[in-house]
Amino acid sequence: MFDFKTLCVLATALLAACGPTSRDQGDDTGGGGDGGNRDSSSGDGCSDASKLVYVxxxxxKLSNFDPMTKTFTDLGDLSCPAGFLATPFSMSIDRDTNAWVLYSDGDLYKVNTTNLMCTATSWNxxxxxxxxGMGFSTETAGGTADTLFxxxxxxxxxxxxxxxxxxxxNMTASSRGTVTGWPELTGTGxxxxxxxxxxxxxARIEKLDKTTGAALQTFQLPTLAGEPMAWAFAAWGGDFWVFLMRGNDVxxxxxxxxGSNGQIKGMTSAPGRRIVGAGVSTCAPTVIL
Structure with missing residues (x-):
């Protein structure tokens, strides 16, 4: 079984180098247009597509996941010009339904989820x-302005x-603090x-202080212990959705x-999938009425 999250480490041993490749990165924002049209009729300026989970x-392979039916819908295969042996590593979704996809070689792409157009950003x-790992979080509860963490x-x-x-x-990073461990992130509205x-x-799930990285709340998940091979994470409808492949899993x-007590409420197999990134925008519901 292959650990896709550590592909860069293995590639280093094979190629004696692993890092961002040198190529034309395009403009600062990555271009590619908006991934979906805003639907202001709902009052929140969000389209139905922006309220789904993407993996x-x-x-x-890019797909969306419907937490209500626990089913996947395949959208197609990405064709980002990533480096040799590079694979998707993490992903986040903005309120316009654009996917921000990080590859294992350190290159970051902006993907239009409607037509799968992939544009390199100027991230170094x-x-x-x-x-x-990465995830968008609104600056204020119920707000429309958000930040990528x-x-x-x-x-x-x-x-x-x-x-x-x-x-x-402008593709600049600003430090907020240090986190113990290596998390995949998700934010909420x-x-x-x-x-x-x-x-x-x-395993564990933690609520993080966005200014320091300190743990504000922790849910221990002993039943999810095991050597992680591929993983992703999303918050939707007041619950968390962990996409995990361990040890000898196929x-x-x-x-x-x-989301209230950290107990596992259910599990769904994903035949033929090794999911390494999940993204959900801050348009996604935070509670299901």
Whole structure:
């Protein structure tokens, strides 16, 4: 079984180098247009598409996931001009339904989720952030302005991560603090930031202080212990959705985790999928009435 989250480490051994490739990165924002049309009729300026969960597979397959039906809909394969052996590493979705996809070589792309047009951004590694998890969080509860948070470093084998914000306008990173472990991030329209920390000894979900990286609340997940091979994370409808592949697993399993007490409410197999990135915009519902 192959650990896709540590592909860069293995590629280093094979190629004696692993890092951002040198190529034309395009403009600062990445271009490519908006991923979906805003639907202001709902009063929140969000389209129906922006309220779904999106996932990306290790083989570049982009899909959306409907938490209500627990089903996947494939949108197509990404054709981002990533480096040799590079695969998707993490992903986040903005309120215009654009996917921001980080590859294992450290390059960041903006993807239109309607036509899958992939445009390189001008991102270059800053603050040691070559690989990282990421998620958008609103600046105020119920607000429409949001910020992209990232947490990472040189690779998942390091014991701590740098928490930072990343401007999608000028591609600059600003440090916020340090996080113990290597989380995948998700944010909410309630201005919260959460991290999923996979571990062979026992996984956990934490609410993070967006100014320091300190843990504000922790849910221990001992039943999800096991050597992590591929993982992703999203918050939707007041619950957490963990996409995890461990040890000798042959595919990803989706775990629904209660947002109120951290208990696992259900699990769904994802045949044929090795999901390495999940994204949900701050348009997504924070509670299901």
């Amino acid at each position: 990306v597979d290790s083989n570049d 590694t800053q603050l040691g952030l070559t690989q990282f 990232v947490a990472g470093g040189s690779g998942p084998t390091v014991p701590t991560s740098t928490l930072a914000t990343l401007s999608t306008t 309630n201005a919260e930031l959460w991290g999923f920390f996979p571990s062979a000894g026992g 595919q990803t399993t989706v775990y629904q985790v209660s």
